[in-house]
Amino acid sequence: NAGVTQTPKFRVLKTGQSMTLLCAQDMNHEYMYWYRQDPGMGLRLIHYSVGEGTTAKGEVPDGYNVSRLKKQNFLLGLESAAPSQTSVYFCASGPYNEQFFGPGTRLTVL
Amino acid sequence: AQSVTQLGSHVSVSEGALVLLRCNYSSSVPPYLFWYVQYPNQGLQLLLKYTSAATLVKGINGFEAEFKKSETSFHLTKPSAHMSDAAEYFCAVTTTGTASKLTFGTGTRLQVTL
Secondary structure, X not given: OOOEEEEOOEEEEOOOOOEEEEEEEOOXXXXXXXXXEOOOOOEEEXXXXXXXXXXXXXXXXXXXXXXXXXXXXXXXXXXXXXXXXXXXXXXXXXXXXXXXXXXXXXXXXX | OOEEEOOOXXXXXXXXXXEEEOOEEEOOOOOEEEEEEEOOOOOEEEEEEEOOOOOEEEOHHHOEEEEEHHXXXXXXXXXXXXXXXXXXXXXXXXXXXXXXXXXXXXXXXXXXXX
16 A cells, blocks of 8 residues: 555656646545645645546646546646756645645756 | 745654644745655555545544644644654645645654653
């Protein structure tokens, strides 16, 4: 039982490049979330999903897209990376009474 | 709409002293409240949660928090700080009908000194 896993752990991009972050959970959760963490700002919700095939925007969705083709996976895409997207990205899954977080992906955009 | 305010971005205590980290929330419906801890270069770990049962909630590592509706607060306490408690602590809120979306405070970094 691995819980919530994220790949990759680190990534450096140049402005304009694209990439996909993968989140996987083995707890059969319906709800999954992508957050970004920036110094002094806590965690902010980017996008979320309430089930396979559904996604919705969170607080800071601009510049990101997501897909939930399989229940256990939630992908976060950056089509054209910008320096403002330098951050630590966390995936989470779970119901209202407990969300489980992945270890994070540290992304730097030069 | 829901929101969380954490007073004090940095708190420093001596080892053995009381730890008090403050969290106030705003919610138009009954909230569910959480405290998470983040150690350096790690993810978030749930410390404790309030989900409308007992108002005094005990968590891991000796931490506890009390839900006070009249004060809209959910402060985190520990009677005696240990060096291993040094970390960043986040308070978060969610409510029913919001797809369990968590709204986080900006975090409080706890420093423990000898």
